Amino acid sequence: MPSAGVVLALLAVLHQSQALHQPSPPLDIAVYYEALCPDSRNFIVNQLNGTWHAVGSSVVNPSFIPWGKAKLNGTDSSGEAVITCQHGPEECWGNRLHACVIYESRSTEQRLDTITCLMEDQTTLREVAPGCLAAAGLDWATASACAESEVSLQKTLQFGQETTQLQPPLTSVPTVTVDGSQSGEKAILADLLFFVCQTWQQRTGETPQGCP
Numbered sequence: 001m002p003s004a005g006v007v008l009a010l011l012a013v014l015h016q017s018q019a020l021h022q023p024s025p026p027l028d029i030a031v032y033y034e035a036l037c038p039d040s041r042n043f044i045v046n047q048l049n050g051t052w053h054a055v056g057s058s059v060v061n062p063s064f065i066p067w068g069k070a071k072l073n074g075t076d077s078s079g080e081a082v083i084t085c086q087h088g089p090e091e092c093w094g095n096r097l098h099a100c101v102i103y104e105s106r107s108t109e110q111r112l113d114t115i116t117c118l119m120e121d122q123t124t125l126r127e128v129a130p131g132c133l134a135a136a137g138l139d140w141a142t143a144s145a146c147a148e149s150e151v152s153l154q155k156t157l158q159f160g161q162e163t164t165q166l167q168p169p170l171t172s173v174p175t176v177t178v179d180g181s182q183s184g185e186k187a188i189l190a191d192l193l194f195f196v197c198q199t200w201q202q203r204t205g206e207t208p209q210g211c212p
Contacts, residue, residue, distance in 0.1 A: 024203055024204045026057060026059055027178055027196060027199060028061050028177075028178065028180070029048065029060055029062045029177070029192075029196075030063045030177045031043065031044065031048065031063070031174050032065045032068065032163050032166065032173065032174055032176070032177075033065070033173060033174040034068035034070070034094075034095065034173050035066055035087075035094025035095045035097070035125065036085075036087040036088075036091040036122050037068060037086070037091075037173050038122075039172075039174060040119065040174045043192075044174075045119050047189075048062055048112070048116075048192060051193045051196055052108075054211070055200075055208040055210045056208075056210070057108055057109075058208075059196065064098065064102055064111070065162050065163060066095040066098040066156070067160045067163040068086060068095075068163070070084065070085045070086065070156075071083065071084050072160060083160070086173070090126075094122070094125050095156055096146075096148075096155075097125075097129060097143060097144070097147040099155040099159065100146035100147050100151070100152050100155075101133070101143060102115075103146070104142065105136075105138070110137060110138070113136050114132055174189075176188050178195075178199070193211070196211075197211035
């Protein structure tokens with residue numbers, strides 16, 4: 001029968017082996033954007049969407065913060081917060097609709113597919129939005145009511161707070177962080193899939209399926 005010391009040593013080796021084989025958490029990719037921003041559209045539609053579908057949720061965990069360069073300008077006569085957006089009132093409505101999609105989505109795929117669709121035809125947002133939500137399995141009546149509600153206002157203000165807390169502060173839209181850091185943002189915006197594949201390989205020693 002092995003001694004207590006040998007048993008403890010074997011358990012330590014087993015624990016270390018299990019720790020080494022724990023899967024690495026996905027890269028948290030946070031996109032600080034605006035509903036009607038052309039550069040935001042380009043990144044979400046042409047890079048983020050393709051990257052997520054290429055490498056999957058085990059490698060990439062996207063999140064969305066629709067605020068950008070919007071500003072909180074006090075309150076109106078009823079005491080409601082007044083928000084102005086870089087691309088006008090329609091973008092403020094769009095940001096609130098996006099907030100409702102983020103709030104109502106049941107999965108990353110549903111959220112990403114809906115936001116990608118909304119961004120793809122952002123110049124006709126009100127016309128395409130019902131179809132985008134329906135295609136993703138979300139209810140348009142619920143979302144459109146949400147976009148005019150206190151829920152979306154509070155969610156949007158929360159996104160504004162998250163944006164103003166960025167360090168370094170946001171100066172361009174979109175701003176993208178990976179695991180909370182803006183380091184390497186030029187490379188991220190230039191070729192997200194390459195950046196993700198390279199970062200994952202450096203982190204884990206493995207190249208994800210779907211990488212070039």
